[in-house]
Amino acid sequence: MARTGGRWRDLGTFRARGVPGWEALAEGIDRMVTGIESPVGSERGLAARLRYLTASDAGYEAMDRAGVHVRPRTLIAWLAEEQTPSKANLARLDAAYWDLRRRNVAADLKRRLDNRGRGTRIEIDPVDQTAVERRHQRDLETRNINVRGVVWDRVVDAWIAHDTQGLEAIWDDIIQSSLGTDWDAYTHVSSIGWAA
Template sequence: MAGTEEGRWRDLGAYRARGIAGWVALAEGLDKMVTGIESPVDSERGLAARLRYLTASDAGYEAMDRAGIHVRPRTLIAWLAEETTPNKANLARLDAAYWELRRRNVVADLKRRLNNRGRGTRIEIDPVDQSQVERRHQRDLETRDINVRGGVWDRAVDAWNAGDRHELDAIWDEIIQALGTDWDAYTYVSSVGWAA
């Protein structure tokens, strides 16, 4: 049943079980590994740091272009010199461009860390939350952990970076099939923990 996103949970909320698709938890875990400037974009420090990062390379200018920042060079110079401040819409675009570039720049590092010289990375899979499900409808599920390796991380990081939910869903199915006969009970989960 690869790629169904349902498996055993055809109607996840029917008995008040709560969870998210495993591929979403996988993507959220990768998102959390992308670190960067913590100061908000509308602070002096946050804006200056983002502008420096974005204007340090051609890739940064390309990220600004993709984010819809189309200003004259004079305007950009004034922003860098802190003579003027971008309007609210351009601040949001600068922030989006910054994080998009950070994601692109960490891809190789994420693959290296997660592949761990061929040893892979262990993840902990927490099953759906059944605390609101009547006892007679609960399934006997437990937290599972699995070591993921064999090129899966390269594909997962590439799919995450491209925003390819279908590929992430297929990769998640591949990961959980290693859990044995219960694998489809983990198409939806509460969370995924990382050892990376």
């Protein structure tokens, strides 16, 4: 595996497959956020999203962040099911809904992941090397580590802000402090799993 400066320079040089560890971490948190299952394009899905978004000032702020800029009478017509939003506004409403859901569950996620100071054990699956010639393979194994403390607060805050640089720095801190000299082999992973 070609590396430079302790990092994987080009993950696919020898056909290894994986994603940056910080990205797998963010995707894992995404999977913890539940919400309306009906698609935004369905009558039920749209109505539920609109009710959720218009129930608080935070919902209106989420719509503004997502680019939903319509007149009050248009929003009222959507709520009354007299008018259907354009495809672009449906996508924006869906984005606003999930943004608000993420923000509303952030405190709960922090508590769950911190687990009263005990932290959360995560399993890190290394990059998939099945397509890599044997002579270029590295001896990597699945690693289990327990992440504790304010790290989870930082992870969730960076996740909400879509701060990829922050998430990458936090991931590097996690693996450097937990995996010793082998940490750089886990900057990219196949997946991360946990029971939180």
